[in-house]
Amino acid sequence: MKVELLPSSIPVSEKQFLVSFLVNDEVAIDAGAVGLLADLSRQERVRHVFITHEHIDHVATLPILLENVYNPGPDCVELLGLEDVLDFIHRDIFNGRVWPDFFALSTGDDRFVRGTPLTPLEPVVRAGLTVTPIPVAHCVDTLGFLVDDGKAAVAFPSDTGPTDVLWTHLAAAPRLDVVFLEISFPNRHADLAEATGHHCPATFAAEVSKLDRDLRWIVVHRKARYADEIARELAALRLPNVELVKPGVPYVF
Ligand SMILES: [Zn+2]
Ligand SMILES: [Zn+2]
Numbered sequence: 001m002k003v004e005l006l007p008s009s010i011p012v013s014e015k016q017f018l019v020s021f022l023v024n025d026e027v028a029i030d031a032g033a034v035g036l037l038a039d040l041s042r043q044e045r046v047r048h049v050f051i052t053h054e055h056i057d058h059v060a061t062l063p064i065l066l067e068n069v070y071n072p073g074p075d076c077v078e079l080l081g082l083e084d085v086l087d088f089i090h091r092d093i094f095n096g097r098v099w100p101d102f103f104a105l106s107t108g109d110d111r112f113v114r115g116t117p118l119t120p121l122e123p124v125v126r127a128g129l130t131v132t133p134i135p136v137a138h139c140v141d142t143l144g145f146l147v148d149d150g151k152a153a154v155a156f157p158s159d160t161g162p163t164d165v166l167w168t169h170l171a172a173a174p175r176l177d178v179v180f181l182e183i184s185f186p187n188r189h190a191d192l193a194e195a196t197g198h199h200c201p202a203t204f205a206a207e208v209s210k211l212d213r214d215l216r217w218i219v220v221h222r223k224a225r226y227a228d229e230i231a232r233e234l235a236a237l238r239l240p241n242v243e244l245v246k247p248g249v250p251y252v253f
Contacts, residue, residue, distance in 0.1 A: 001129075001152045005180070005220060007248040008033040015224045016247055019058050021156060021180070022046070023147055026127040029156050035061030035068060044069045048126045050118075050133075051081035052158035053142035054088045062089070063099040066112050076111035080124065080131075082141055083117035090115075118143065121169070134169050136160035138197035146173060152253040155179040159221065161197040167210040176213055177253040180245065182221035186229040201233040208239060217242040218251075 001024060008018035018032030025042065028034050028049045037043050043065055052058055066077060079086060090103045102112035118124065120143065123132040130150075133143040137160050144157035144166055153175045157166055159182055170176055184198035193200045198221075199207065208217060219242065222230045231244060 001147070001149045001154060001253050002250050003154055003178075003180075003253065004250045005245050005247045006033040006037070008036070009224075009247075012248055014244070014247060015227060016221060016245070017057065017224060018060055019052075019158075019221065020061075023129060023154070024127060024149075027129055027131075027147075029145055029147075030058040030158070031062035031065055032057050032060050035064030040068060044071075046077065048078045048080060050131060050143075050145055051079060051085055051089070052144065052156070053081075053138060053140050054085050054092075055140070055159065058158070059089060059093065063093060063102075066102055070112050072110045074109050074111055076106065076114055078114050078116055078126075080116045080118050080126075082120075082133075082143060084141065086115040086117060132169075134166050136166055137163040139195075142197075146170065146176075148173070148175065151175075152177045154253055157181055159184070159198060161194060161199060162203055162207060164210070167207070170211055171213065176215050178216040178218060178251070179211075180218045180220050181207065183219050183230050183234065184221055184223050184226075186226045187233055189226075201230060201237060204234070205237050205239060208242070215241065218245050219243070220245045 004022045006020040009015040019030045020032045020034040021029040025045045028046050094102050106112045118133045120135045123130050130148045132146040136142050136144045147154050183204045185193040185200045187200045187202050190200045
C-alpha cells in the first residue's frame with residue numbers, strides 16, 4: 001500500500017498546515033491539501049475522499065478539488081464521512097455563497113459529488129481497500145480510519161486525544177503496520193491539548209504504550225509554531241519505532 005501525506009506549505013517543507021493523505025493515489029483521507037496538487041491528473045485519480053471531521057485543515061481544498069476534477073457525467077468523486085459531517089460540509093461550504101452548491105447541482109446525470117454516510121465500525125470497501133471508521137476523541141465527532149489492502153494495514157486516527165476504543169480495535173485487527181498519530185502541542189500546553197482533544201508528547205507516549213504490537217509510529221499534525229519543540233520533547237522520550245512524518249514522500253507498506 002502506498003501512502004503519502006501531501007505537502008501543505010509553500011515552498012514544500014516539513015511544516016504541516018493541512019491534512020490530506022493519498023492512499024494508492026485513488027483514495028484520499030481528508031481534503032486539506034489535495035486540491036493543491038499541481039499535476040491535475042493526480043487530482044483526477046482521486047475517486048473516494050474519506051473525511052475524518054469538518055475542521056478546516058481537513059476540508060480546506062475540497063471545493064477546489066471538486067471544481068478541478070469535474071467532468072460532466074454520472075462518474076464523480078465520492079465523499080464519505082459521518083452523516084452530520086457531510087451535512088455541515090454541504091450547508092457551511094457548498095451553500096451557494098462560500099462555494100456553489102455542488103450537491104444540488106448533482107441531481108441529474110451530471111454529478112460533481114456523491115455523499116456516502118459512514119457508520120462507525122462498519123467497514124466499506126473502495127478501490128481494493130477495506131476502510132473501517134473508528135470513533136476517536138476530538139472536540140467534535142471525528143472518525144479515525146483503519147485501511148487494509150489484505151497485505152498491509154495502516155491506521156489514520158486523525159485529530160484525537162487519549163482514547164481506548166481505537167486501541168482496542170487496533171489490537172484486534174488482523175494486521176497493522178503503522179499508525180499515523182498526531183501530536184499537536186508541546187507538553188507545556190497539555191491543558192490546551194486535553195481541552196481541544198489533541199496530543200502532546202506525554203499523552204502520545206501513553207497511547208503508544210496501550211498498543212502491544214510491533215509497528216511503526218509516524219507523528220503527524222505538529223502545529224507549525226510548536227513543531228521543533230514537539231520534536232525535541234519526543235526525542236527525549238526515546239520511544240522505539242517512532243519517527244516524524246515527511247510530507248510529500250510516498251511510504252510503501
Ligand atoms: Zn480537528
Ligand atoms: Zn486537524
